[in-house]
Amino acid sequence: MKFTASRLSEGNKIFPAEIIIEPNGLTVKIPGLFSGQSRHLDYLNIGEVGVEAPLVGYSTITFFTAGTRVSVHGFTSNEVKQIKEAIEKGKNGFTTVANTHPIEQQKTREQILAEKEAEKMEYELERKMKYDNSQKPWLNDDNFSGKSSINAISFPINVNDIEKTIEKIIKAGVEEIKEVLGEHNATAIQYTLGDKNFFKPYSEQFDMVESCIEKTQEGIKKLKRKDDTEHPKLRHIIADIEESLLDLNEKWFPKLVEQRAKKKRKNIIVVIVIIGLNIVFWGGLWLASKK
Numbered sequence: 001m002k003f004t005a006s007r008l009s010e011g012n013k014i015f016p017a018e019i020i021i022e023p024n025g026l027t028v029k030i031p032g033l034f035s036g037q038s039r040h041l042d043y044l045n046i047g048e049v050g051v052e053a054p055l056v057g058y059s060t061i062t063f064f065t066a067g068t069r070v071s072v073h074g075f076t077s078n079e080v081k082q083i084k085e086a087i088e089k090g091k092n093g094f095t096t097v098a099n100t101h102p103i104e105q106q107k108t109r110e111q112i113l114a115e116k117e118a119e120k121m122e123y124e125l126e127r128k129m130k131y132d133n134s135q136k137p138w139l140n141d142d143n144f145s146g147k148s149s150i151n152a153i154s155f156p157i158n159v160n161d162i163e164k165t166i167e168k169i170i171k172a173g174v175e176e177i178k179e180v181l182g183e184h185n186a187t188a189i190q191y192t193l194g195d196k197n198f199f200k201p202y203s204e205q206f207d208m209v210e211s212c213i214e215k216t217q218e219g220i221k222k223l224k225r226k227d228d229t230e231h232p233k234l235r236h237i238i239a240d241i242e243e244s245l246l247d248l249n250e251k252w253f254p255k256l257v258e259q260r261a262k263k264k265r266k267n268i269i270v271v272i273v274i275i276g277l278n279i280v281f282w283g284g285l286w287l288a289s290k291k
Helices: 077-091 109-135 147-151 159-181 203-224 234-290
Strands: 002-004 018-021 025-030 037-042 046-052 059-065 068-075
Touching (some): 037 059, 159 234
Antiparallel strands (some): 059 068
């Protein structure tokens, strides 16, 4: 039976450690990017099993054998319990673990190599995705989905990629405003008085557009630091971006501010109407009780 460390635990994000229960002992595998450790421990040679179990998080299990120790991190308390029980049963000649399931057959060399190759490909793919996201952030729409993702954008080195990233940021800001302006059927009654958007409508959209403007200004500064002798079209690129930013800042953003003010006024009217109706209702009941 095989126990695999959680990928959420420290040191196991890409290549998680493994403990394989076998008929005569257990094999501890601690993979790595370029090299890994693998050690077989006979049940009879395991003198003691130590466990470090924090209140929150994953446990570390340590095997003491022949004057040395082997520690592995990333297992749940239940998994550690099963491993310790398997060792005790192994010492007593049993070949099954606590859950009474038969022990899995040991993997062949070809299977192990195939798994390592798959893990390597997974790692390379993840590394490529991270690289593409840092050098070509404009390719990933998730980078332009909200305030936090906009603020997290790091501009690449290439001028063309910076330009495309800024264009995508400005477009995201304009689209966010258009979406707000397109809410023709939205009314203040859709929000409850306890909703954070009731007295501050479109706060999330407002913050995102502000982030788009600030991040665009950051990108323009980075472009201006480039050598225009190496990039003949740099001045035209900066001029076009500044024009687009001006359009966002002076045409679209004021519309969002105006729409926000209108929505806030409507919401205040709703509050006044609700208060007035309550006064009339409870006042009527009070007068009726006096008669």
